[in-house]
Amino acid sequence: xxxxxxxxxxxxxxxxxxxxxxxxxxxxxxxxxxxxxxxxxxxxxxxxxxxxxxxxxxxxxxxxxxxxxxxxxxxxxxxxxxxxxxxxxxxxxxxxxxxxxxxxxxxxxxxxxxxxxxxxxxxxxxxxxxxxxxxxxxxxxxxxxxxxxxxxxxxxxxxxxxxxxxxxxxxxxxxxxxxxxxxxxxxxxxxxxxxxxxxxxxxxxxxxxxxxxxxxxxxxxxxxxxxxxxxxxxxxxxxxxxxxxxxxxxxxxxxxxxxxxxxxxxxxxxxxxxxxxxxxxxxxxxxxxxxxxxxxxx
Amino acid sequence: xxxxxxxxxxxxxxxxxxxxxxxxxxxxxxxxxxxxxxxxxxxxxxxxxxxxxxxxxxxxxxxxxxxxxxxxxxxxxxxxxxxxxxxxxxxxxxxxxxxxxxxxxxxxxxxxxxxxxxxxxxxxxxxxxxxxxxxxxxxxxxxxxxxxxxxxxxxxxxxxxxxxxxxxxxxxxxxxxxxxxxxxxxxxxxxxxxxxxxxxxxxxxxxxxxxxxxxxxxxxxxxxxxxxxxxxxxxxxxxxxxxxxxxxxxxxxxx
Amino acid sequence: xxxxxxxxxxxxxxxxxxxxxxxxxxxxxxxxxxxxxxxxxxxxxxxxxxxxxxxxxxxxxxxxxxxxxxxxxxxxxxxxxxxxxxxxxxxxxxxxxxxxxxxxxxxxxxxxxxxxxxxxxxxxxxxxxxxxxxxxxxxxxxxxxxxxxxxxxxxxxxxxxxxxxxxxxxxxxxxxxxxxxxxxxxxxxxxxxxxxxxxxxxxxxxxxxxxxxxxxxxxxxxxxxxxxxxxxxxxxxxxxxxxxxxxxxxxxxxxxxxxxxxxxxxxxxxxxxxxxxxxxxxxxxxxxxxxxxxxxxxxxxxxxxxxxxxxxxxxxxxxx
Numbered sequence: 069x070x071x072x073x074x075x076x077x078x079x080x081x082x083x084x085x086x087x088x089x090x091x092x093x094x095x096x097x098x099x100x101x102x103x104x105x106x107x108x109x110x111x112x113x114x115x116x117x118x119x120x121x122x123x124x125x126x127x128x129x130x131x132x133x134x135x136x137x138x139x140x141x142x143x144x145x146x147x148x149x150x151x152x153x154x155x156x157x158x159x160x161x162x163x164x165x166x167x168x169x170x171x172x173x174x175x176x177x178x179x180x181x182x183x184x185x186x187x188x189x190x191x192x193x194x195x196x197x198x199x200x201x202x203x204x205x206x207x208x209x210x211x212x213x214x215x216x217x218x219x220x221x222x223x224x225x226x227x228x229x230x231x232x233x234x235x236x237x238x239x240x241x242x243x244x245x246x247x248x249x250x251x252x253x254x255x256x257x258x259x260x261x262x263x264x265x266x267x268x269x270x271x272x273x274x275x276x277x278x279x280x281x282x283x284x285x286x287x288x289x290x291x292x293x294x295x296x297x298x299x300x301x302x303x304x305x306x307x308x309x310x311x312x313x314x315x316x317x318x319x320x321x322x323x324x325x326x327x328x329x330x331x332x333x334x335x336x337x338x339x340x341x342x343x344x345x346x347x348x349x350x351x352x353x354x355x356x357x358x359x360x361x362x363x364x365x366x
Numbered sequence: 367x368x369x370x371x372x373x374x375x376x377x378x379x380x381x382x383x384x385x386x387x388x389x390x391x392x393x394x395x396x397x398x399x400x401x402x403x404x405x406x407x408x409x410x411x412x413x414x415x416x417x418x419x420x421x422x423x424x425x426x427x428x429x430x431x432x433x434x435x436x437x438x439x440x441x442x443x444x445x446x447x448x449x450x451x452x453x454x455x456x457x458x459x460x461x462x463x464x465x466x467x468x469x470x471x472x473x474x475x476x477x478x479x480x481x482x483x484x485x486x487x488x489x490x491x492x493x494x495x496x497x498x499x500x501x502x503x504x505x506x507x508x509x510x511x512x513x514x515x516x517x518x519x520x521x522x523x524x525x526x527x528x529x530x531x532x533x534x535x536x537x538x539x540x541x542x543x544x545x546x547x548x549x550x551x552x553x554x555x556x557x558x559x560x561x562x563x564x565x566x567x568x569x570x571x572x573x574x575x576x577x578x579x580x581x582x583x584x585x586x587x588x589x590x591x592x593x594x595x596x597x598x599x600x601x602x603x604x605x606x607x608x609x610x611x612x613x614x615x616x617x618x619x620x621x
Numbered sequence: 622x623x624x625x626x627x628x629x630x631x632x633x634x635x636x637x638x639x640x641x642x643x644x645x646x647x648x649x650x651x652x653x654x655x656x657x658x659x660x661x662x663x664x665x666x667x668x669x670x671x672x673x674x675x676x677x678x679x680x681x682x683x684x685x686x687x688x689x690x691x692x693x694x695x696x697x698x699x700x701x702x703x704x705x706x707x708x709x710x711x712x713x714x715x716x717x718x719x720x721x722x723x724x725x726x727x728x729x730x731x732x733x734x735x736x737x738x739x740x741x742x743x744x745x746x747x748x749x750x751x752x753x754x755x756x757x758x759x760x761x762x763x764x765x766x767x768x769x770x771x772x773x774x775x776x777x778x779x780x781x782x783x784x785x786x787x788x789x790x791x792x793x794x795x796x797x798x799x800x801x802x803x804x805x806x807x808x809x810x811x812x813x814x815x816x817x818x819x820x821x822x823x824x825x826x827x828x829x830x831x832x833x834x835x836x837x838x839x840x841x842x843x844x845x846x847x848x849x850x851x852x853x854x855x856x857x858x859x860x861x862x863x864x865x866x867x868x869x870x871x872x873x874x875x876x877x878x879x880x881x882x883x884x885x886x887x888x889x890x891x892x893x894x895x896x897x898x899x900x901x902x903x904x905x906x907x908x909x910x911x912x913x914x915x916x917x918x919x920x921x922x923x924x925x926x927x928x929x930x931x932x933x934x935x936x937x938x939x940x941x
Contacts, residue, residue, distance in 0.1 A: 107737075109737050109740075109741065157905055157909070160909045161908060161909060161912075164908070164912050165912060166683075166736050166737065167677075167683060167865065167869070168865075168908045168912035169908075170683070170737070170740060171861070171862070171865050171904055171908050172904065172905050172908040172909070174858055174904070175900075175901045175902075175904035175905040175908070176901070176905065177901075178897050178898075178900065178901035178904075179898060179901040179902065179905070181897070182894045182895075182897035182898045182901065183898050183901075185894045186894050186895065186898065298744075298748075301741070302745075305741070336752075336755070336756055337752070337756065339748075339752055340748075340749055340752040340753070343745040343746075343748045343749045343752070344749060346741065346742070346745040347731075347742060347745050347746060347749070350731070350734055350738055350741070350742045350745075351730055351731065351742075354734065354738055416813065418809070437812070437817075438809075438812035438813055439812045439813075439814075439815050439816055439817045439818065442812075442813060442814060442815035443815050447813070447814075448813055450809075450810070450813075454807050454809060454810035454813070455807070455810070456802075456803055456806035456807055456810065456811075457806060457807070458806060458918060459802065459803075459806055463799065463802075466796075466799060467799055467800065467803045467811065467814050467816065468814050468815070469796070470796050470797075470799065470800050470803075470814070470815060470816055471815035471816070473796040475795075475796075477792070477797060477824070480791060480792060480795030480796070480797055480798070481787075481788050481791045481792055481795075482791070483625075483626070483629070483791055487795065488623060488625075490796070491795070491796075494796065530814065531813075531814075534814055534815055
């Protein structure tokens with residue numbers, strides 16, 4: 069019957085969307101945390117996700133690691149790179165005009181992408197099979213084990229992040245710095261160290277997303293971070309840039325919307341969906357779902 | 367004749383009443399002061415008058431025409447010019463360019479004439495240059511004309527901001543803490559300048575200030591604002607001895 | 622005669638002289654096909670850089686979707702010449718008009734956004750334009766619009782480049798241009814000085830978009846094809862790079878970097894990845910050590926030369 073197959077399609081796309089959305093959420097968290105703390109849109113963040121995927125690839129292919137060690141490895145590598153980038157490219161520009169920092173971030177992104185192309189060649193690489201793929205059929209809906217893994221890992225990481233941010237001293241320091249950097253400094257918080265830490269965490273989450281995508285879609289290439297990076301950014305804005313739960317909700321929401329558009333409208337317009345959402349949000353509610361509007365003092 | 371009449375002006379930000387029951391009346395040619403403790407809502411009042419904020423309720427009449435709902439540039443074009451608490455100069459532009467902007471809305475040539483450099487372009491540009499130089503000369507800044515605004519010493523920056531506001535040829539001048547950061551000598555010169563502006567240029571002036579010597583020395587009438595409402599009004603002598611005013615500043619239960 | 626008029630005339634004479642020189646070199650085949658192409662590309666890039674500079678450098682509105690306007694110009698002009706059979710100049714004007722209308726329509730709602738948010742919005746809009754074009758079969762969809770005759774000659778490119786530079790330079794040096802600059806410097810103060818900031822932001826955006834459309838028309842009628850892949854975010858970023866490296870608010874800067882970077886691209890054409898890596902490093906280093914770019918917000922002027930040669934004129938007209 070027409071109606072039931074339509075609802076079935078809907079729920080199927082919902083499932084796909086939640087998987088996709090979890091990936092966006094993981095990447096979006098990095099954007100939102102960095103923006104919250106230093107008001108920088110880290111254009112290079114999508115490429116950290118790519119880096120994570122490659123680190124995972126090398127871990128599993130050359131060092132023959134299994135899933136969890138590879139995950140940890142890639143998260144650590146990405147954190148290190150993220151911290152390095154912040155130190156070398158962003159910290160010197162702390163007081164500079166906004167556009168200079170924006171340009172630098174884009175420059176770092178290009179460096180990672182094209183430097184990557186030179187180092188590992190533009191050839192896509194395939195991930196080795198890390199788990200046996202089982203497909204579950206649940207009331208006519210198809211879920212495969214990789215989607216389950218993505219969901220479980222994402223939830224676990226987001227849970228850990230929330231715990232760190234809300235219940236540890238470091239988390240409190242992060243919140244303080246994002247609220248009022250100068251006051252935090254006066255309270256004895258080592259602002260530079262906290263900023264580095266924020267970059268480290270954000271990068272590690274993006275890396276996790278990268279390795280999960282590498283396992284799920286099997287193929288990785290140096291330019292894989294561009295679109296997901298942009299879309300995850302839209303997700304962060306959707307949820308309210310600078311607000312951590314917002315990034316999680318925004319990511320999943322965007323993933324679901326994209327899956328529904330792709331399933332019910334047309335797959336060529338799926339990319340446009342994210343940008344249209346972006347424009348709508350910016351025009352009607354720039355603070356996003358959970359954000360607050362900040363006025364300039366006259 | 368009342369130039370500016372404000373009645374029951376209220377501005378709420380969420381649940382907070384920044385300005386409530388704000389009533390003032392200013393006649394042509396008067397030199398009025400607006401004082402009050404920090405956070406009383408003085409700059410908010412200025413922002414309401416100049417269209418930066420939209421009032422929650424109340425009315426504002428300038429020259430018998432309502433100001434409510436006007437955009438800042440429209441308010442300026444009606445004849446009210448202002449300076450800012452934290453100086454807002456065009457920092458990377460020259461002193462002369464800073465003043466030239468103020469003549470923009472009087473300019474009579476359009477886009478096409480400016481691009482093709484025909485018609486009134488040259489004559490208008492000459493006139494703007496001439497008027498801007500006259501303005502600078504009045505404020506003794508003419509020898510600094512090519513200096514970049516951010517490189518000027520603080521006192522001259524404040525002077526430039528006032529000069530720029532006057533170049534817009536207003537009927538009412540709003541000065542927001544013009545003496546902030548000035549030493550007594552500079553404050554004294556400022557007082558002379560404010561009096562001169564009112565007398566020579568026949569302007570009406572409303573100023574916000576914390577420096578009591580300036581306010582008491584220069585203003586004819588003073589309004590006192592506390593927690594967003596006018597709590598007193600009168601001559602400097604009356605205000606000085608008003609117990610409610612004293613309480614607002616020093617905080618003892620009298621009123 | 623007025624000094625401004627004198628300077629304008631000298632500039633035009635200089636441009637004509639340069640044209641004659643280059644034309645001579647091209648006709649006599651001293652400049653081969655590869656460099657002919659690059660000279661046309663330089664003219665196109667100058668138009669792009671100067672038009673973006675009007676929006677971002679002079680008026681202070683971050684716009685990283687300029688390629689979208691170029692795309693509209695490229696496609697519209699091609700539709701007019703190829704599909705409607707109208708003359709080249711009509712096509713170019715149509716492209717400019719189309720881009721201008723889009724710039725106006727986009728500018729009006731988005732220009733109340735500031736800084737980062739505006740940048741992202743323009744990025745998104747540029748992408749939406751590109752993806753939309755990708756989905757229009759009438760203009761070739763994903764394969765692009767092919768078979769565009771090469772109407773763009775060096776003469777056309779040079780002429781339109783000179784017109785663009787003159788237009789924007791004269792605009793900037795008028796009261797309207799000053800209004801735009803004041804918005805960049807301090808928007809709130811500009812409003813307080815009676816400048817209708819929304820109107821001028823939209824004007825700058827529209828004019829910038831129109832000229833990007835012209836550049837697009839030149840582009841598609843030189844390379845025989847209009848393809849969505851030529852107008853991605855990367856292209857927008859290329860143009861932004863030229864503006865930032867040259868100095869935001871310096872027309873001379875935009876012209877200089879347009880020439881230098883087109884030349885660099887040409888030299889590195891066989892190593893596209895290395896070109897990008899060098900680009901990226903150049904950008905990062907420059908932003909750290911000299912964020913104001915080559916010329917900052919100054920123009921190269923004869924006044925500068927005379928000052929260097931020990932002639933300094935104090936109190937002369939300050940016009941650039």
